[in-house]
Amino acid sequence: MEATAEVQQENGFHDETGSAKMHERLQKRHQARVEDAERRKEAKDSQSVAEEKGEYFSSAFNRERLSIEELLSSCPGAERAAVAQRLEEATARTGQLQKFLNDSVLFLTQYELRQAQQALQKLQASLAEAREEALPKKKFAFRTRTKAADKAAAPAPGLVPDLVSSDAGEHAGSVQVDGAAVSEQCGFSNMHGQVLTKTSDEIQKRDVLLTHLTHCKVRLLGSPSTLHLKHIDGCEILCGPVSSSVFVDHCRDSTLAFPCQQLRTHNTTDTQVYLHVTSRAIIEDCHGVGLAPFSWSYPQLEEDFTVSGLDRDRNNWSQVDDFNWLAAGTASPNWSVIPEVDRKTSWDP
Template sequence: METAAEVPRTVTQTDDDSLERLSRLPERLQKREQERQREVERKKLEKEGLSVLEEKSSHFSASFGPERAAIEQLLAGNDRGVLEEVAERLQRLHKLLNDSMRFLPSYDIRQAQEALGRLQEILEEKRQLLQPKKKFAFKNRKKDAPAASADQTPGEGAPQLPAFQQPPADPPTQAPFACGVQGLTSQVLFMEAAEIQQKDVLLSQLRDCSVTLHGSPATLHLRGLHGCRVLCGPVSSSVFVDSCTGCLFSFSCQQLRTHSTSDTRFYLHVTSRAIIEDCHDLHFAPFTWTYEGIEKDYQVSGLDRARNNWQLVDDFNWLAHGVQSPNWEIIPEEDRLTHWN
């Protein structure tokens, strides 16, 4: 009797379990259907996203290529009147590239950066060839100022100097840039925004000098500097560094191109990617220098303060993909300058 009584209970329990599974079946199917729909939606969005990126990339190519060709055509002539137009169009191309970097392949970005760099260099050559020679407007604060080492901030070991004085009427060499200075040793130099705003600034053949630039130059050229310290406000387009050693530079810009330079530290804000070539022993950290009025200068420059690629450096002499170039490195946080004044 016990066996007969147990069997119905077992069957009843089994039936209950089956009924419970059957009752849960629609819920499981519903969840499975929801998951399937989510996957379909995800793939749809991914496809739409790729389509948008392709569209944006096509728009960049369609805009960048013809504008670059138009600028090249303008630079092919010898008309001094087109130089400012070329500078403005180049600046717009820089902005187009910066705005497009989120979706462009790295190869396309590098090609565009190289093209802009070449155009900028041709523009500067044309300026030197076609524009009339100008005297330097740069003035130093005091004659025979003590040397300012690369680790020395103006005001720390280097006295603050009085108002600028005009340079000699006939300096040994002239520069065709709007303003700048060259051929000095152990000087502390300073310029305000009104003197450099949206101009091309050249610092050339300086040794053991400390240079401070408040304002927003159009371009900044640093050539043949040794043991110098250069602090500059936001540069609207490019900074070109060539043949410098043992220096400390701090600036913001759209593009940085550095050639034949060694043992130099950059405190950098760059909205594209820095480019180095034939360089070694370079060190990079984020831009931290500030001064009264820098916000206004950023507005003049048009730079995006939220985009800083200071740690993205392309070394044209290092082709090993995915391997850090030995020619540059990041400055450890504990070794970075934090006090500038």
């Protein structure tokens, strides 16, 4: 009897133990299902938020773009004063639209980003065309001039021909239209082996164009509105904070340094960029691009950062979108981070 009781007691113990283990397994399985369901829900919610942000961006961006286009279409036939005011408004709103795009790149898909950038480029081209049609540059007219006047009006060496004033008394980079100055781009063009400098007074809040430069050292001390670099070979170009975008095209064997809101780089090879950028940099058709944090300094740098409106504490220098490399999870072979030991630390002689 005692043996039977012991067996029953032992069987009961084993039954209880087995039941406890089964209960524990069921609890773990239930917990795993709950956690999996929560992860799925979070992923779905995150995707929904991203889609909602994308939809809001597309709607707001296209609405503002169409509004600016309507403003431009109202320029032909209007009085000159009204046209100038509308163009000024369109320019300011286009700049705000660029900023809206820059602030939205973190949640936009590659396709959405490219579509918006193409639309913005078309809008900027339309704005430039409208300005040219409504406020054309002063046409050249033959008149009797003295040799002294001809010498005074001659373009300064290295300045882009189209950017030189049509009147000897005006600064390079502006033209006279019915007695009123209309701001134009300024910069350097077709130079070789030169040391070139622009001061803050010359470039502040203006569009700067550097084109067809070889083996030149360029210092831009100030805060331009935009910076365009085209056909640059073997140069060192340093620039103060650019309030909007830097566009680089056909650059090779060069060193560049600048802070900006957005960087677009095309057809560039074997070039180092020391960068401060508040959005994500974009490269296309590039190879051998090296990136490092912006490290150039000059006495008025902090003041120019304030003028530019750039966030000093927000630098996405190593965040790059390569439009020729869309393989998720695999680093692009077209750009790399410059190792710290190889970074340039001394800029001026």
